[in-house]
């Protein structure tokens with residue numbers, strides 16, 4: 216039985232997911248909350264092996280459906296290895312990317328369709344949906360700036376602007392479909408302002 220809280224961070228490349236999730240982790244720890252940070256794809260041994268295939272810049276010929284299935288496979292393994300056990304122990308799990316990344320990137324970005332990717336992922340996720348999802352929203356210019364500032368680019372970072380634009384639109388569609396679970400935060404502001412808003416969302420979920 217799940218006792219903890221499952222919170223996911225979503226948004227385009229360079230939106231600040233890792234930065235904000237880690238800032239929230241620190242603040243929750245300071246408040247004495249039992250919290251873990253983990254990330255997708257990867258996060259556990261087998262899932263990291265799948266991640267390496269997915270993010271290898273040399274795998275340019277990867278078929279879009281193969282990519283979607285590999286993401287779902289990595290997601291399943293990471294859920295079983297890391298997320299489910301932590302939730303059972305009553306922990307707060309901050310997860311850097313989850314289902315919505317597949318819906319936005321593969322469903323919309325790669326034109327496979329949100330419903331098809333949702334079906335595929337239903338098999339992987341079963342009943343372990345996030346309690347809350349924090350969607351960090353930035354415009355194209357800021358995302359590009361931050362992506363380059365972070366350094367080395369992986370296979371998906373190197374996609375064309377058009378792809379990232381579709382991903383951004385994808386997240387907006389997901390937000391409209393599920394406004395209760397997904398909370399949008401303007402992530403173009405300072406790290407402190409964005410983490411304050413993210414912390415507010417997390418505290419509401421934890422304390423009610």
Ligand SMILES: Nc1ncnc2c1ncn2[C@@H]1O[C@H](COP(=O)(O)OP(=O)(O)OP(=O)(O)O)[C@@H](O)[C@H]1O
Pocket residue numbers: 226227228229230231232233234235361362364365402403404405406407409
């Ligand atoms: N609110 C912010 N203000 C200024 N800089 C930021 C902010 N958030 C993140 N950054 C910087 O932008 C860069 C990208 O941030 P980060 O790696 O957290 O993004 P990400 O969403 O995790 O990207 P990816 O999807 O590629 O993993 C980093 O150099 C980070 O320090």
Ligand SMILES: [Mg+2]
Pocket residue numbers: 232233234311
């Ligand atoms: Mg990141």
